[in-house]
Amino acid sequence: MIHNLNPEDIIKEAITVRDDGQEPKHSHECYDQALLYVARKEQSPSEDFPTALARVVRLDMDCDALIFAADRARAAAAFVKSAPPSPVALDAEQVRKSGSTPCYTRDDYHNEMVALSKALARPGETPAVAFGRLVSEGAFDDLYAAGEAADIAEVEAVSKSAPPDDRFFPILRDLAQLRKRDGETLEKCMDRLLTTDRTVMDAYAASQGL
Numbered sequence: 001m002i003h004n005l006n007p008e009d010i011i012k013e014a015i016t017v018r019d020d021g022q023e024p025k026h027s028h029e030c031y032d033q034a035l036l037y038v039a040r041k042e043q044s045p046s047e048d049f050p051t052a053l054a055r056v057v058r059l060d061m062d063c064d065a066l067i068f069a070a071d072r073a074r075a076a077a078a079f080v081k082s083a084p085p086s087p088v089a090l091d092a093e094q095v096r097k098s099g100s101t102p103c104y105t106r107d108d109y110h111n112e113m114v115a116l117s118k119a120l121a122r123p124g125e126t127p128a129v130a131f132g133r134l135v136s137e138g139a140f141d142d143l144y145a146a147g148e149a150a151d152i153a154e155v156e157a158v159s160k161s162a163p164p165d166d167r168f169f170p171i172l173r174d175l176a177q178l179r180k181r182d183g184e185t186l187e188k189c190m191d192r193l194l195t196t197d198r199t200v201m202d203a204y205a206a207s208q209g210l
Contacts, residue, residue, distance in 0.1 A: 005026070005030065005124070007033070007034045007037040007038075010026060010030055010031065010034040010066075011034055011038070011062050011065065011066060013025055013026065013069070014031055014034070014062075014065040014066045014068070014069035014070075015062070015065045017065070017068060017069040017072055018064070018065040018068040018069065019065075023072070023076070024069050024072045024073040024076065024123055025123050025124055026069075026073065026123040026124055027073055027077070027122055027123045027124075028070040028071075028073040028074045028077070030073075030123065030124075031066045031067075031069045031070035031073060032066075032070055034066050035053075035056075035057070035063055035066045035067065035070070036053070038056055038060060038062055038063055038066070039052050039053040039056050039057075039063075040052075042055070042056050042060065073123060086112060086115075088104055088108055088109060088111075088112040088143075089112055089116075089142070089143065091103045091104060091146065092109055092112070092142040092143045092145070092146035092147075093142045095142070095145065095146040095149055096141070096142045096145045096146060101149075101153060102146050102147075102149050102150035102153060104146070104150060105150055105154070105183075105185060106147040106148075106150045106151045106154070107182055107183050107184075108150075109143045109144070109146050109147035109150065110143075110147055111182075112143055113131065113134075113140050113143050113144075114127070114131070116134065116139070116140075117130040117131040117134060118130070120134060120139075154185060154186045154187075168203065168204055168207035171203075172190055172193065172194070172200065172204070173186065173190065175193065175200070176189040176190045176193060179193065
């Protein structure tokens with residue numbers, strides 16, 4: 001077994017990559033290991049392994065497909081690694097290094113992590129699994145830190161605009177933190193709650209003596 005995959009299944013998939021133009025589903029390491037599997041399987045008692053490997057590489061069509069798929073997988077991985085970082089990622093790096101004010105929202109940084117998880121997922125790896133791996137590898141440290149800084153900056157900005165004697169405001173702010181929608185700022189969420197949520201509207205009216 002190779003990475004919990006059957007070598008024969010990897011060979012079949014490699015053939016579709018070569019013959020049908022399908023994108024590789026596995027890493028180049030998987031195809032390389034499948035190639036070694038074929039060589040060991042075809043090795044005769046009278047030859048050493050390097051000789052058997054050279055022979056199957058030269059003559060076996062399955063090995064030709066494995067080599068082709070491995071090359072495609074390497075090229076795809078190299079392309080992803082060479083892609084320039086996005087403006088959001090660059091800003092996150094700057095925020096973490098210099099302590100500058102974030103230019104984006106917490107949701108922007110989170111969405112960037114999701115996008116990177118999809119782009120950097122290894123063959124056979126779901127974006128969710130890739131997300132967990134990248135977090136454990138520290139790949140999202142900058143984005144996470146920038147997201148936290150953006151959240152704090154947003155709360156502070158809204159807090160400064162509130163009347164100092166308004167007791168209702170801190171409660172509304174905390175509620176908005178819990179009910180924010182994707183892409184919605186804290187201030188917009190507070191405005192939405194004040195105009196659409198009957199409980200919040202009644203509470204506000206009572207706090208203002210209305």
